[in-house]
Amino acid sequence: MLRHMVAFLAVVLLSLPAAVQAQQAEAPAPIDRSATGGAQTLEDILARQRGEKIDDTFRREGNQGSALPAPGLGPRGAASDPELWRALRYNTLEATVSTRDQVGRVLVQDGGMGWYQFRQGPLASYGGWLLLGTIAALVVFLALRGRVKLDYQKTGRTVTRFKAFERFSHWLLASSFILLGLTGLLTMFGRSYIAPYLGKDVNAWLLLVSKYIHNNVAWAFMLALVSVFFLWVWHNIPNRTDLTWFAQAGGIIGKKHPPAKKFNAGQKIIFWSVIVLGGSISVSGLSLLFPFQMPLFAHTFEVLNGWGIPEMLGMGALPTELAPQEEMQLAQAWHAIVAFVLMAIIIAHIYIGSIGMEGAFDAMGSGEVDEAWARQHHSLWLEEVQAKQGGTGLEGAKTPAE
């Protein structure tokens, strides 16, 4: 179900720029094909080269025309077989290929240029600005709000916030995600921002290293994702205290610190973002690693068509027969879109867990937080810990290491 939804959202998002572009572009004037009896003309070719959308029904479905009469379009030295070339163009030829590679059986797949333009255009620019905008917003926020400081004096008594295995899982997830993010960004932006300055050889080497790191570190990320899910899912189920947290904007704005259990509502948003978006990135990443064994989109589109969702949104039926290349193009686009969103969320998470809040890093660093910090940010959780320890105070609480 999840992969169906993410695949459908990918198509909607992918179609947005094209739809906007189509609305902005003026409708091309109809092409007069009388000189070729309805066959392709030089104007058709030039229009495609200009990037205009051409209705190719006249070619796809065959016709009685011939390109021969058109100046400059006739074959030289041999007779042309338009039916053969049409079948090659639209993959309807009963051809036998020697390779066992499924990609090799697709003779012509013209989605590559559209995918490349989307990747280098809207995807790279919107994604890049999203990350830079997030960092800029945090810098402004820090300048205006300042660091969230402790309101109370430190007690010198600490409580265990996260056990060793919890911290291990967190850092396994964090380190793998940072590596995946950096190598993904190198892959996305290397050609534009590294090759012109450091040279193509350096960029090629970085891409090769990035590919190895990205493809293999992904397994550590997925393992850690499963681990943190089972460790913290129980604590991240929404409850009534989250409403109070939202009502007080989490204590970030102003001086109030709303009560919270082990995780406050903001942390729950982070948790579920990591699980859902990280899970989606994992699924699309697996589809990219094993495109022939794990195609993602064709089956999803079939299901969505069956539910009638494209029609409800005013779209035509989604394609249910996709070449392996198309599967990979869609999977890569979705993989990158979701990764950009998750990177922006994680940048904010890193901020609040380090420079944004005094004492926050201790929770994942040493695992021990001062009682004053716990009372300020997770008062309900502190009460639970105290109750388990059998006292109202923290008589049994640990003292900080010297």
Add this chain to the structure above:
Amino acid sequence: MKPMIAGVLAAAVISVGAWYALGQLGLSSQNMFSGSNVRIE
């Protein structure tokens, strides 16, 4: 800080292990993405 260092090291170990295991199983990217007739040996 030990779990933090262990987590980072584990990411490296798991990655190398995955690379080795996938290669042994014939699931390396070279095997997945190229046919014998186009592979440069």
